[in-house]
Amino acid sequence: MSKITVLGAGAWGTSFGQVLADAGNDVTMWAIEPDIVEDIRDRRRNEARLPVVEQLPANMTATGDRAEAVADAQIIIVAIAAQFARVALTEFKGLIPADAIVVSLMKGIERGTNKRMDEVVRETLDLPADRFAAVSGPNLSKEIAQRHPAATVVACESLDNARKVAEACTTDYFKAFVTTDVIGLEMCGSLKNVIALAVGMARGAGYGENTAAMIETRGLAELTALGQAAGADPKTFAGLAGVGDLIATCGSPLSRNYTFGANLGKGMSVQEATEASNGVAEGVPTTDAVVALGKELGVPTPLAYAMSRVLDEGISCSQMLTLLFGRDITEE
Ligand SMILES: NC(=O)C1=CN([C@@H]2O[C@H](COP(=O)(O)OP(=O)(O)OC[C@H]3O[C@@H](n4cnc5c(N)ncnc54)[C@H](OP(=O)(O)O)[C@@H]3O)[C@@H](O)[C@H]2O)C=CC1
Numbered sequence: 001m002s003k004i005t006v007l008g009a010g011a012w013g014t015s016f017g018q019v020l021a022d023a024g025n026d027v028t029m030w031a032i033e034p035d036i037v038e039d040i041r042d043r044r045r046n047e048a049r050l051p052v053v054e055q056l057p058a059n060m061t062a063t064g065d066r067a068e069a070v071a072d073a074q075i076i077i078v079a080i081a082a083q084f085a086r087v088a089l090t091e092f093k094g095l096i097p098a099d100a101i102v103v104s105l106m107k108g109i110e111r112g113t114n115k116r117m118d119e120v121v122r123e124t125l126d127l128p129a130d131r132f133a134a135v136s137g138p139n140l141s142k143e144i145a146q147r148h149p150a151a152t153v154v155a156c157e158s159l160d161n162a163r164k165v166a167e168a169c170t171t172d173y174f175k176a177f178v179t180t181d182v183i184g185l186e187m188c189g190s191l192k193n194v195i196a197l198a199v200g201m202a203r204g205a206g207y208g209e210n211t212a213a214m215i216e217t218r219g220l221a222e223l224t225a226l227g228q229a230a231g232a233d234p235k236t237f238a239g240l241a242g243v244g245d246l247i248a249t250c251g252s253p254l255s256r257n258y259t260f261g262a263n264l265g266k267g268m269s270v271q272e273a274t275e276a277s278n279g280v281a282e283g284v285p286t287t288d289a290v291v292a293l294g295k296e297l298g299v300p301t302p303l304a305y306a307m308s309r310v311l312d313e314g315i316s317c318s319q320m321l322t323l324l325f326g327r328d329i330t331e332e
């Protein structure tokens with residue numbers, strides 16, 4: 001049993017906190033919103049972000065005090081919207097216990113720097129590689145909050161530390177595998193959100209299985225090429241964090257990215273889809289970062305480019321797909 005702190009009490013932070021509590025750990029949630037802290041601490045609820053859970057476990061509490069939140073924590077989980085991770089974590093610098101493992105649940109690339117969350121977290125907290133882990137997989141928060149069976153992957157350069165994190169989140173309904181491919185895991189989680197936006201858009205526009213399968217498969221090829229160029233192990237893309245998460249996210253209205261895309265496909269503007277979104281759709285800010293990263297690494301990113309034109313210029317779904325097709329006959 002460990003003392004574990006979760007920074008960010010959104011839908012996934014809270015749902016993962018419940019997994020950790022179910023695994024027997026003492027869990028403290030930290031949130032910036034006083035109302036959310038109060039709801040979790042005093043009523044064992046997170047009505048605002050995870051209303052599906054009627055009663056959070058008794059070994060789960062919350063605080064808004066940063067120093068109190070992380071004091072004595074053996075594992076610190078970061079579940080903050082990716083674009084705000086740097087600013088939020090800066091406030092924790094100097095407070096993190098010297099031997100704590102810091103784990104990111106976030107799936108995004110930082111806009112402006114094109115950095116993955118492992119880079120942002122390590123840079124901000126001045127953390128050595130062996131004390132950083134990423135968790136990623138087909139993990140729709142609402143299903144896991146309802147304790148539906150699911151699996152995930154924990155990546156850390158130190159396999160021992162990956163195992164510590166995996167043990168801490170293993171329950172009878174949640175299974176964690178381990179890997180040392182941090183870059184692969186980060187790339188999978190971030191890029192599948194861009195693909196889910198495009199699949200959602202096609203579905204929203206009324207297209208069927210063939211179109212969805214095409215976007216998913218071409219998207220996976222793009223994700224794999226970019227990931228490999230960044231230093232990832234290609235095997236990771238065929239696993240739970242790659243194909244697995246792609247299937248879950250691109251096939252479920254529980255995904256905020258899929259739903260955001262579907263709303264665009266039905267004719268909403270980016271502004272309207274943002275207002276309708278029930279939580280952060282990480283693919284939206286990540287799309288431009290993926291295009292920029294592709295340029296930096298010399299890897300073509302036709303799907304991310306087509307989605308960036310949708311998000312920045314409002315092109316239609318059929319225009320997006322025409323861009324994705326391209327004009328040339330190429331080998332698959
Ligand atoms: N939901 C899911 O099914 C899954 C999500 N993820 C990933 O996990 C991450 C978090 O997602 P999720 O919890 O669902 O998202 P939510 O939109 O539900 O929550 C986002 C969280 O970020 C916090 N936040 C935003 N800005 C700041 C800031 N400046 N300082 C501190 N906290 C801030 C929010 O705080 P506040 O509530 O106060 O606004 C909230 O706790 C994302 O990267 C997502 O891609 C990964 C797997 C599954």
Ligand SMILES: O=C(CO)COP(=O)(O)O
Pocket residue numbers: 107137138139140141193196245248249254255256257258280281282
């Ligand atoms: O990452 C997820 C499932 O694995 C959740 O996807 P969304 O962020 O699109 O809801």
